[in-house]
Amino acid sequence: MEKGLKEKLLESGREEEESVGKKIWSESKKLWIVAGPAIFTRFSTFGVTVISQAFIGHIGATELAAFALVQTVLLRFANGILLGMASALETLCGQAFGAKQYHMLGIYLQRSWLVLLTCALLLVPVFVFTAPILRLLGQDSHIAATAGTFSLWFIPVIFSFIFSFTLQMFLQAQSKNNVIAYFAAASLSLHTFLSWFMSMKLKWGVAGVMCSTILAYWIPVFGQMGYVLSGRCSDTWKGFSVMAFKDLCPVFKLSLASGAMLCLELWYNTVLVLLTGHMKDAEVAIDALSICLTINGWEMMISVGFLGAASVRIANELGRGSAKGAKFSIMVVAATSLSIGFVLFIAFLFFRGVVSYVFTDSFAVSRAVAHLSPLLALSILLNSVQPVLSGVAVGAGWQSVVAYVNLTCYYAIGIPIGAVLGYIFGFQVMGVWIGMLLGTAAQTVVLLYITWRTDWDKQVEIARLRINKWFVPESESGDRSPST
Structure with a gap:
């Protein structure tokens, strides 16, 4: 009888170990479904800036200094604010998806668009008046003027962030972010070719690199938007809704904190x-x-x-x-x-x-x-x-x-x-x-x-x-x- 009890206890222990192992494996798969494409997308997006900087560096030293100044200070500043505010959507969409209130994800997405659009409009004057701001801070006049030109090129990039960040978080909450990685990879490859073709072959210089940069940021937006609107997210996207204009204050507060x-x-x-x-x-x-x-x-x-x-x-x-x-x-x-x-x-x-x-x-x-x-x-x-x-x-x-x-x-x-x-x-x-x-x-x-x-x-x-x-x-x- 004692032997039988020991065998039952050992068998129970093995089942418990297997159960824990299965839970860890199951959770790890759910984790990597989100983390894998997210890591790849971050590397690809970071690569767009690196490629732009590399081609700008071949145009001139002043252009490189001005691009680096705008990219590391102004664009990072705008990126941080808009990405941070968009992360409120991770809380809202993630919890709504877990609660099986699937249609709410689309409404939260539209509310976040409104909040981020307001914020982006407030950031535009900083990019418009970059040159005089830099001169006031003691920056070299020539670099400041060139940086002012670059900052105008980056205004369309700011508005791409509104849709890029929010669509990523909308899809990520549903563990559908493979599509984000695919469009990021396509955008990076196309950007490399277009930067070379427009700046080196067509001799468009800065204009060629910046046109390619703007396209590189907007292509994933068009791809992700097309994916959502085509019916691939039929449970979570039910169409544009007037309810997006309701309860904006709590979303705005959470976005500001984020x-x-x-x-x-x-x-x-x-x-x-x-x-x-x-x-x-x-x-x-x-x-x-x-x-x-x-x-x-x-x-x-x-x-x-x-x-x-x-x-x-x-x-x-x-x-x-x-x-x-x-x-x-x-x-x-x-x-x-x-x-x-x-x-x-x-x-x-x-x-x-x-x-x-x-x-x-x-x-x-x-x-x-x-x-x-x-x-x-x-x-x-x-x-x-x-x-x-x-x-x-x-x-x-x-x-x-x-x-x-x-x-x-x-x-x-x-x-x-x-x-x-x-x-x-x-x-x-x-x-x-x-x-x-x-x-x-x-x-x-x-x-x-x-x-x-x-x-x-x-x-x-x-x-x-x-x-x-x-x-x-x-x-x-x-x-x-x-x-x-």
Whole structure:
């Protein structure tokens, strides 16, 4: 009898292990369905800018400096605001999809278009008056004038962000983002050919590269819009609706919180580069830090993919009413991202003396990058956890909380410590980087604590209240036509 009991216990243990294994495998498949295409899309979109910059660099040094100035400051500024505001859609669409209120995704998408269109219109004057603004800030007159010309070319790009970001999040919430990756790859390939053809063969110069750039940003929009309107999302897109104009204030508030959350992160690195510009051997310091931030930025494409996957999975599970499922999703995505981050951490420690030569031939810059590589490796390791936690926050709708956390950790801890270590204690660029790491580490610890202490049953209830509050019966969702 005792032997039979032991056999039953062992069999039960094996079944439980198999059950856990199946759950992890199932969750991992759901995770990679979102994360894989999201990572590829981020790399492709980043590649559009890199290709544009490469062709502009062959036209002239002034043009390259002006393009880099507009792209790294103005376009990143607009991108951060609009992408951040669009991420409110990840919360709303993800939770509605989990709750099987499929038709609400289309209404949320249209509401987000209205919010982002308003924001984009407010950004236009900055791009129109770029040249005088740069002159006022002390920039070289010739570079400022050329930058002013580039900024006008980028206005259509800003408006592409409205539809690109929101359609991506609309499709991502339904795990239909393979189509996003396909159009991103097609756009990148076409952009490479058109930039060469129009700038080199047709001799259109800057106009050729910028025409190709605008097309590269709008082609995925037309493709994704065509996919949605063609009936491929028949459950979630029921046509244009007058209900899109209802309940815009709560969407606007959530969008503002999302925008603040992301912008505070994006501007953090910009402030650090500005701090470095006032140090001894500023050129070497800026070059070294820029190389490290570029490497960090490429790695962040992976992390942002996991951020999107985490937000979708958490929102879906909360909308479905499963607190247990949400917690399990967090564990799987965090473990997966951390594993990849650890491999990259080891790789950058091992190749610390080689990686910089991909970007520079300068021995001084290479030595500075090698000196910073351990900090870069630590940053990559932290970046494998921090975006996942931000994704959890987006999925649960905590954007305003994370915005305050970012403001405190980055701007009250990271930047002041970086300035003190860099200037007062003489650690130079390494001191600035340590400050950045400490700010990111503080943010990670706070978000870990918030996630750990969260009552997920209560979050399910909050999600249910939000879904019910903004629910519109399908019969009242406005005029529809078969074509849409």
